[in-house]
Amino acid sequence: MSRRFVINLVQGETYLQKLNGTTKLGLFLIVMVYTMMSFDLRLLLPLFILSWIGLASLKPNYKLILGLFGFIFFMNFVNIILYYAVNQDVGSSYLNGTRTVLIQFNSYWYLTIETLWYLSVRQFKMMTSFMISMVFILSITPGELASGMSGLKIPYKISTITSLAFRYIPEIFNDYETIKMSMQARGLELDKRRLNVFKRLKENLMILIPLIFTSFDRIGNIANALDLRGFGQGKSRTYYCEDPVTSRDKLFRGITILLIIFCISFMVYQNVNHFGMWFPFKI
Amino acid sequence: MKTPLIVFDNFTFKYDAQVEPTLHDINLTLYEGEKVLILGQSGSGKSTMVHCLNGLIPYSFKGKIQGSLTIAGVDTLHTSIFQLSKIVGTVLQDSDAQFVALSVEDDVAFALENKSMPKKDMIPLVHYALNKVGMIDFLKQVPFELSGGQKQKVAVAGILHEDVKILLFDEPLASLDPVSNLRTVEMMDEMAQDGKTVIVVEHRFEDILHRKVDRVIVLEEGRIVFDGDVNRLLQEDILRKNGLREPLYVQALRMAKIDLKGLSLNQVQDVDFAHFKKQLSFLNDKHPLPPQKERLPLVEVKDVSFAYDPKKLVLKNISFKLYKGERLALVGQNGAGKSTLAKLLVGVIRPLSGSIEINGEDIKIYSIAEIANRIGYVMQNPNTMIVKHMIKEEVSLALTLRKYSADAIDKAVTEALTITGLESMSHWPINALSYGQKKRLTVASILALKPEVLILDEPTAGQDYRHYTEIMDFLNEINVSAGISFIFITHDIHLAIEYTDRALVFSDGSLIKDARIFDALSDQSILERASLTQTSLYTLAQKCGFEPERVIENFILHKGLYE
Numbered sequence: 001m002s003r004r005f006v007i008n009l010v011q012g013e014t015y016l017q018k019l020n021g022t023t024k025l026g027l028f029l030i031v032m033v034y035t036m037m038s039f040d041l042r043l044l045l046p047l048f049i050l051s052w053i054g055l056a057s058l059k060p061n062y063k064l065i066l067g068l069f070g071f072i073f074f075m076n077f078v079n080i081i082l083y084y085a086v087n088q089d090v091g092s093s094y095l096n097g098t099r100t101v102l103i104q105f106n107s108y109w110y111l112t113i114e115t116l117w118y119l120s121v122r123q124f125k126m127m128t129s130f131m132i133s134m135v136f137i138l139s140i141t142p143g144e145l146a147s148g149m150s151g152l153k154i155p156y157k158i159s160t161i162t163s164l165a166f167r168y169i170p171e172i173f174n175d176y177e178t179i180k181m182s183m184q185a186r187g188l189e190l191d192k193r194r195l196n197v198f199k200r201l202k203e204n205l206m207i208l209i210p211l212i213f214t215s216f217d218r219i220g221n222i223a224n225a226l227d228l229r230g231f232g233q234g235k236s237r238t239y240y241c242e243d244p245v246t247s248r249d250k251l252f253r254g255i256t257i258l259l260i261i262f263c264i265s266f267m268v269y270q271n272v273n274h275f276g277m278w279f280p281f282k283i
Numbered sequence: 284m285k286t287p288l289i290v291f292d293n294f295t296f297k298y299d300a301q302v303e304p305t306l307h308d309i310n311l312t313l314y315e316g317e318k319v320l321i322l323g324q325s326g327s328g329k330s331t332m333v334h335c336l337n338g339l340i341p342y343s344f345k346g347k348i349q350g351s352l353t354i355a356g357v358d359t360l361h362t363s364i365f366q367l368s369k370i371v372g373t374v375l376q377d378s379d380a381q382f383v384a385l386s387v388e389d390d391v392a393f394a395l396e397n398k399s400m401p402k403k404d405m406i407p408l409v410h411y412a413l414n415k416v417g418m419i420d421f422l423k424q425v426p427f428e429l430s431g432g433q434k435q436k437v438a439v440a441g442i443l444h445e446d447v448k449i450l451l452f453d454e455p456l457a458s459l460d461p462v463s464n465l466r467t468v469e470m471m472d473e474m475a476q477d478g479k480t481v482i483v484v485e486h487r488f489e490d491i492l493h494r495k496v497d498r499v500i501v502l503e504e505g506r507i508v509f510d511g512d513v514n515r516l517l518q519e520d521i522l523r524k525n526g527l528r529e530p531l532y533v534q535a536l537r538m539a540k541i542d543l544k545g546l547s548l549n550q551v552q553d554v555d556f557a558h559f560k561k562q563l564s565f566l567n568d569k570h571p572l573p574p575q576k577e578r579l580p581l582v583e584v585k586d587v588s589f590a591y592d593p594k595k596l597v598l599k600n601i602s603f604k605l606y607k608g609e610r611l612a613l614v615g616q617n618g619a620g621k622s623t624l625a626k627l628l629v630g631v632i633r634p635l636s637g638s639i640e641i642n643g644e645d646i647k648i649y650s651i652a653e654i655a656n657r658i659g660y661v662m663q664n665p666n667t668m669i670v671k672h673m674i675k676e677e678v679s680l681a682l683t684l685r686k687y688s689a690d691a692i693d694k695a696v697t698e699a700l701t702i703t704g705l706e707s708m709s710h711w712p713i714n715a716l717s718y719g720q721k722k723r724l725t726v727a728s729i730l731a732l733k734p735e736v737l738i739l740d741e742p743t744a745g746q747d748y749r750h751y752t753e754i755m756d757f758l759n760e761i762n763v764s765a766g767i768s769f770i771f772i773t774h775d776i777h778l779a780i781e782y783t784d785r786a787l788v789f790s791d792g793s794l795i796k797d798a799r800i801f802d803a804l805s806d807q808s809i810l811e812r813a814s815l816t817q818t819s820l821y822t823l824a825q826k827c828g829f830e831p832e833r834v835i836e837n838f839i840l841h842k843g844l845y846e
């Protein structure tokens with residue numbers, strides 16, 4: 001059953017997986033800031049390459065990853081086409097106003113080098129953040145995420161809720177399947193060949209009622225289980241799944257600090273100098 | 284010598300939402316190291332007593348307390364649930380709710396994490412606890428891969444931290460197969476041997492008696508009506524007086540009109556049945572096989588196999604017939620293929636190979652809803668079936684969805700409500716019903732379609748004996764009056780013995796026995812493969828040198844007369 005998920009519920013044996021939860025979460029957050037802060041291909045390209053190396057080190061199920069990669073690529077590509085359709089000069093507004101027509105399709109439609117560059121970098125940036133997220137998701141377990149969050153001084157009740165969600169969402173999904181089965185047997189038509197989307201949504205509501213009630217029962221039981229096992233007694237709690245901080249964690253934490261310093265200086269510099277994005281084809 | 288550990292002193296508790304107290308004037312002292320069983324019907328106050336012991340009362344359930352409850356010298360009114368959880372460990376009935384973490388070792392460490400124990404101190408404790416319950420090889424397993432019995436062991440390991448004195452089990456046997464039940468009873472016994480005080484609330488008295496119990500408390504309407512040892516409990520006929528199930532061997536002795544005074548009845552092994560061989564000889568009577576009536580096959584399953592993953596067959600070449608009016612039991616471990624078969628029968632999934640026929644027609648051409656007109660499915664928990672607010676709406680739902688005319692709906696609904704004895708409540712809101720009535724309602728809502736077969740998944744799980752008898756007798760009536768065939772998916776051997784004609788035993792996706800339940804139960808190799816256990820009648824038969832299958836048969840025959 002666990003193999004159906006992309007996420008790992010139990011820690012694996014590879015280099016990145018062995019890192020401490022706080023290290024992973026901290027690094028992930030700063031790398032996301034790094035990706036967000038600029039449209040500079042010189043910054044994004046090394047990260048993209050590194051993320052593939054990171055992914056390879058996790059020995060993932062490539063079929064699944066490439067499928068997801070294709071899907072995300074497609075969704076962002078549609079997004080980019082829309083950007084282009086709305087404003088064919090979108091690139092110029094980011095690239096200090098220059099405008100070099102590359103192809104003139106007809107009297108109305110054209111493509112400028114600036115727009116092509118801007119949109120390509122945009123797509124690349126999205127794919128980089130997708131890759132980073134993938135590496136992060138594959139290298140961490142929900143338990144480690146919870147311990148990582150508490151390591152970053154986030155209240156542990158919040159982090160426990162995230163790991164409880166991972167625990168019980170599959171159970172609720174099973175309940176849904178069972179209820180669906182009994183409702184279908186009573187004559188509820190859910191066949192997509194017979195009904196349109198809205199009708200089906202309406203019919204699905206019928207399943208939701210018992211699902212909500214059984215889930216409430218479940219939540220009540222879980223809440224009692226948490227109380228009975230002393231959850232919430234102290235200001236903090238420890239984590240069994242937390243790995244000890246090793247020299248490799250120190251290395252990665254060092255990198256994280258350097259990245260924080262770099263990102264802050266970059267953003268300050270960018271705001272003071274108001275420079276646009278890096279564009280190698282400036283005429 | 285004996286140290287009092289739990290002291291109820293004139294203890295009365297009333298929930299804020301209720302008018303009458305649920306526990307009345309309880310005076311009870313439990314001693315260190317005792318193994319105590321609490322019996323009582325639903326609503327007798329057992330769960331409330333458990334909640335008082337583990338601190339959920341007054342922490343989570345608000346109400347008014349009079350008198351006092353002292354545990355290990357601490358008044359529970361003046362302590363926190365956290366302090367109490369260090370002394371009292373609770374194993375909840377719902378082992379899924381108790382398994383809050385995502386791996387076995389994390390879950391066992393959960394209480395220790397909450398105490399902010401450093402990781403290096405937790406590791407040996409977690410390993411010790413998992414060793415104790417025999418789950419050390421499952422350290423890194425996720426809950427989705429574990430069986431109910433395994434989850435329960437993890438739950439026990441999770442409360443075995445260093446200074447816990449009292450282990451509280453709330454209906455630990457409700458959802459396990461018979462062999463897992465025995466293992467649980469043995470595990471509870473080992474904990475008691477280790478010096479823990481073990482308190483068990485459970486309906487399945489006969490299973491609990493697999494190991495010795497020091498003391499039994501019987502609750503009735505919030506009062507203690509019995510407090511003593513098993514022997515006295517059975518001799519004084521307390522169980523029957525309070526609507527609870529007696530162990531089968533005791534019932535057999537009573538049928539034979541044997542005076543129980545002075546006998547040692549603690550466990551079936553203790554009873555000297557051979558001494559009463561003469562009185563018990565009616566259990567060995569030979570009956571001619573009933574004349575084979577002309578039986579009409581209703582459902583025919585022909586060489587059906589099924590797999591979700593093409594490499595792994597979940598059901599392998601299953602063939603059997605269900606005759607008109609027959610009551611069939613599907614038994615076997617969780618994951619043996621029973622529910623998969625039920626899903627195939629109602630058409631939610633379709634066979635990989637082979638066919639399923641109703642009255643000679645292959646069901647593959649029919650939709651799920653069409654099959655439902657002939658084979659109905661009643662789920663274990665009524666709350667997972669009920670979608671409407673009013674009884675009438677709920678029963679008519681299947682017909683409304685099929686766009687029947689108002690007249691036809693009215694007629695069918697009235698009929699279904701009459702059969703199920705709910706006609707006087709037809710305009711009631713559903714939330715006014717008890718659990719047993721809800722069960723009837725779900726049966727009525729399926730009966731409205733006039734199916735020929737009803738599949739029932741664990742129809743009596745978690746019910747006390749009175750409700751169990753009520754539900755099963757009610758189903759029996761429908762079987763006789765409406766001629767409907769039944770398929771029961773169950774772990775409960777008693778149910779299979781008393782209320783079914785034939786058993787299909789499943790193991791690992793194969794149908795390993797298709798026979799009368801008496802015959803299936805006397806085949807040791809089948810029992811082992813299917814994780815079933817013998818009832819105490821088997822021991823009785825052995826001690827007297829009787830034929831076990833004949834004893835079971837005669838027992839059922841005489842049971843009707845005796846009651």
